[in-house]
Amino acid sequence: MERSGLNDNDVSVQESEFDPQQLILRAKRRRNFSERFESFSDAYVWVLAAIVALAYLFSAIFGLIFALLGQGVAHQKMPAAVWSLQELSPILLALGAIYLLRLFLHLGPVGINAAKADWWLPLPLGLAVLRSGALRNALIVGMLSSTFVGVLWLIVLYGLAGAFHPLVAGCAVVCFVLAGVFIASVGVVVQSYGLQRLVQHWIDGCLVAIGALLMIFWGLLAMGKQWAKSVVENVGSSVLHLPTWICAATVLLVLSVIFTWWAAQRNLKITSRSLRSSGEKQQRVLGVLMQADSRSIGAPSATVLGYRRRRGRRIAANLTIAWRILVLRLIRGGYWQSIAGYLLLVLGLTATVEQIANPLSMLVFYLMVGVLLPLNLSGVIAPMLTQRQLTQHLGQPSAKLERTAALFAVIYSVATLSLLTGGLGLLGVVDLSNFWWWCAAVFAGSLGAAAASLGHAQRNERDWESLLGSATSDTSVAIVLYGELSTLVRAVAPLAPLFSMILSPDADIPWPLWVISLLFTLPALRLIVGRKF
Amino acid sequence: MQTGQSQKYLLEARELIIGYPQRTISGPLNLHISQGDGLGIIGANGSGKSTLLRTILGHLMPVAGEVRFLGLPVNEDSLSFRQLVAVQVTDGTFFEELTVAEHLELVARGHKLSSWKSLVAEELEFFELHLVADLLPHELSSGQRRKLLLAASLIRPAQLLILDEPEQRLDLRIKAKLYDRLATLRKSGTTVLAVTHDPQLLRHSLGQALLLNEDHGELIEAAVGAQWLER
Numbered sequence: 213m214e215r216s217g218l219n220d221n222d223v224s225v226q227e228s229e230f231d232p233q234q235l236i237l238r239a240k241r242r243r244n245f246s247e248r249f250e251s252f253s254d255a256y257v258w259v260l261a262a263i264v265a266l267a268y269l270f271s272a273i274f275g276l277i278f279a280l281l282g283q284g285v286a287h288q289k290m291p292a293a294v295w296s297l298q299e300l301s302p303i304l305l306a307l308g309a310i311y312l313l314r315l316f317l318h319l320g321p322v323g324i325n326a327a328k329a330d331w332w333l334p335l336p337l338g339l340a341v342l343r344s345g346a347l348r349n350a351l352i353v354g355m356l357s358s359t360f361v362g363v364l365w366l367i368v369l370y371g372l373a374g375a376f377h378p379l380v381a382g383c384a385v386v387c388f389v390l391a392g393v394f395i396a397s398v399g400v401v402v403q404s405y406g407l408q409r410l411v412q413h414w415i416d417g418c419l420v421a422i423g424a425l426l427m428i429f430w431g432l433l434a435m436g437k438q439w440a441k442s443v444v445e446n447v448g449s450s451v452l453h454l455p456t457w458i459c460a461a462t463v464l465l466v467l468s469v470i471f472t473w474w475a476a477q478r479n480l481k482i483t484s485r486s487l488r489s490s491g492e493k494q495q496r497v498l499g500v501l502m503q504a505d506s507r508s509i510g511a512p513s514a515t516v517l518g519y520r521r522r523r524g525r526r527i528a529a530n531l532t533i534a535w536r537i538l539v540l541r542l543i544r545g546g547y548w549q550s551i552a553g554y555l556l557l558v559l560g561l562t563a564t565v566e567q568i569a570n571p572l573s574m575l576v577f578y579l580m581v582g583v584l585l586p587l588n589l590s591g592v593i594a595p596m597l598t599q600r601q602l603t604q605h606l607g608q609p610s611a612k613l614e615r616t617a618a619l620f621a622v623i624y625s626v627a628t629l630s631l632l633t634g635g636l637g638l639l640g641v642v643d644l645s646n647f648w649w650w651c652a653a654v655f656a657g658s659l660g661a662a663a664a665s666l667g668h669a670q671r672n673e674r675d676w677e678s679l680l681g682s683a684t685s686d687t688s689v690a691i692v693l694y695g696e697l698s699t700l701v702r703a704v705a706p707l708a709p710l711f712s713m714i715l716s717p718d719a720d721i722p723w724p725l726w727v728i729s730l731l732f733t734l735p736a737l738r739l740i741v742g743r744k745f
Numbered sequence: 746m747q748t749g750q751s752q753k754y755l756l757e758a759r760e761l762i763i764g765y766p767q768r769t770i771s772g773p774l775n776l777h778i779s780q781g782d783g784l785g786i787i788g789a790n791g792s793g794k795s796t797l798l799r800t801i802l803g804h805l806m807p808v809a810g811e812v813r814f815l816g817l818p819v820n821e822d823s824l825s826f827r828q829l830v831a832v833q834v835t836d837g838t839f840f841e842e843l844t845v846a847e848h849l850e851l852v853a854r855g856h857k858l859s860s861w862k863s864l865v866a867e868e869l870e871f872f873e874l875h876l877v878a879d880l881l882p883h884e885l886s887s888g889q890r891r892k893l894l895l896a897a898s899l900i901r902p903a904q905l906l907i908l909d910e911p912e913q914r915l916d917l918r919i920k921a922k923l924y925d926r927l928a929t930l931r932k933s934g935t936t937v938l939a940v941t942h943d944p945q946l947l948r949h950s951l952g953q954a955l956l957l958n959e960d961h962g963e964l965i966e967a968a969v970g971a972q973w974l975e976r
Contacts, residue, residue: 230854230855230857232851232855235843235847235850235851235854236840236842236843239840239842239843239844239847240842325838326838327838327839327840327841329838330834330837330838330839331837331839331840331848331851331852331897332851332855334821334827334832335827335851335852335855335856336824336825336827336828336855336856336857337855483821483822484803484821484822485803485804485805485806485821488804
């Protein structure tokens with residue numbers, strides 16, 4: 213066995229087992245005070261930011277529930293609306309758990325980072341330390357993410373129920389922690405057998421089954437079947453009872469103990485290849501999440517990605533190169549799915565859930581599409597506005613590419629807002645009798661959404677960690693946050709005429725609202741017309 | 746160490762098809778590499794050179810066929826495989842808290858080399874990294890990072906040395922020293938497998954070349970491979 217050929221006499225074997233973790237820890241401890249303080253303050257800032265963000269998130273959820281229930285505002289009685297929001301809440305929890313398991317299977321969940329994969333994994337040592345560290349991380353992430361999802365769900369539940377029971381809430385949180393350990397352990401066991409794809413396939417089937425079950429019960433309730441009504445009511449109210457959670461906690465405790473033990477045994481069987489590829493996926497998903505790109509949550513399978521790559525060829529075949537890039541990004545990047553999913557969710561909820569068909573809910577739906585649309589669109593058009601080398605590659609002036617991006621953004625926004633307005637109009641929730649005013653309001657809103665998306669895309673940097681990390685002072689943090697806030701204001705302000713139409717469909721839209729709306733559409737108009745105002 | 750029934754070859758690929766489930770890149774390939782052989786893997790961009798290396802290392806599953814090391818299917822989980830196969834990948838990552846010297850220490854001590862301190866010093870000297878031994882990876886130039894990766898693959902004992910474009914970003918002097926060292930290693934029985942675009946490496950340090958084409962591989966003499974690269 214040869215070493216380097218430099219001095220082969222030196223090669224002999226040590227007796228004791230070397231632990232790379234000790235070397236890494238020694239290097240970490242060696243860091244000077246300022247580096248340690250920097251590391252601590254980074255973590256401190258993130259924890260603080262998370263707490264503040266959670267506080268805002270809680271307020272937003274309560275606001276959303278307030279609007280969905282149409283507090284103080286009359287709602288329309290939809291013929292198909294047979295559910296109450298509280299009755300649907302257990303389904304929401306089940307879906308949360310299923311999606312979490314799916315995401316965990318996509319992530320590994322046991323993986324090691326690239327440095328460990330390149331330097332530690334190939335060493336001829338026992339890898340128990342490396343593997344147990346990876347397992348511990350998977351269990352902690354499972355616990356935290358499950359608790360986060362669960363607490364959000366609890367807030368929704370108590371917002372709907374209008375009362376808070378600390379004991380029930382405490383017991384529920386224990387359940388969420390145990391559920392997280394259980395889900396992560398199941399993921400580890402599945403990973404050790406290399407069955408992720410198969411189980412993901414089963415989970416997809418499970419989601420279809422839940423959808424089918426919902427449809428069946430919706431049909432039974434619509435037909436007025438009393439037993440179905442009592443089943444749904446019992447399930448809906450059971451989540452507020454302490455015995456339900458005690459029972460769930462007991463079952464989850466047993467399951468999590470068994471599966472954690474099983475996962476610890478099976479962890480030793482996970483192949484190096486699986487550890488390495490899971491680490492790569494985790495890094496990728498983390499990177500995408502840091503760019504606030506919700507597509508990572510869906511975590512499409514390799515088959516779906518392969519299929520996507522071949523889609524859209526015919527549609528884009530006769531388009532010019534710039535349009536082809538945009539259309540293919542929209543289709544193959546899966547950007548259209550979040551908007552389509554949102555529209556389906558809005559129309560589905562409005563049609564089938566009691567009390568949602570009210571003007572406040574509609575306002576919230578438009579508000580949310582006003583935020584979602586620019587964030588989604590900016591991902592599609594960003595290369596046209598930020599990658600200067602494209603002008604060279606495509607042989608087109610940057611002004612032309614920007615104009616194409618602006619036109620694309622307007623068309624996409626018009627299509628989205630028209631579908632939303634048309635859908636709600638067909639359901640009879642919004643009054644479309646002033647048809648042309650609606651058209652004008654939708655067009656103004658679309659121009660505004662396009663302008664906001666252009667502004668967001670032109671800033672080029674949407675990685676929150678690097679954005680905030682590179683901010684060297686409170687002032688620069690404020691500038692970063694102001695930039696993001698301005699996107700939201702720009703996105704929502706042009707919808708003012710639409711809000712007016714929803715809240716008072718019979719009254720004329722006040723002219724100041726048109727002025728405000730048009731002011732925010734100017735950036736998009738400037739790019740489309742091709743000159744400065 | 747445990748070996749398979751026929752240990753005639755150090756590394757064998759039988760009817761090997763490389764690529765991904767949705768896309769085959771090259772194959773079927775048949776390779777028989779003995780101890781002390783030197784094989785350069787050459788081909789156009791996208792012909793599957795790095796994919797072949799990753800398949801040989803067990804990082805990727807073959808689409809079809811198999812790779813055997815010392816008569817047994819390649820298994821990077823096996824202790825002996827990790828002991829006997831040294832790898833330098835194209836763009837490695839680093840521990841951000843470990844210095845250059847500590848990275849080499851990690852490898853040397855991980856391979857239980859008792860005189861690791863002197864071995865680390867020798868490698869630092871060879872790759873002219875001694876002046877940056879205490880720097881962290883992000884403080885290095887791309888060429889220095891490259892040299893660190895090569896040093897890490899050479900500091901440890903190995904029967905099979907796998908290199909992915911070792912010539913990249915190296916200055917001429919280090920290249921010449923490296924090629925000499927690879928030739929010496931081969932003479933002392935280490936097998937060298939390298940993806941390369943450098944005809945000099947083929948001529949000086951490797952005996953044969955595997956030219957990967959669109960759908961197959963062709964085994965040719967190193968000199969012929971060098972000529973192909975110079976075309």
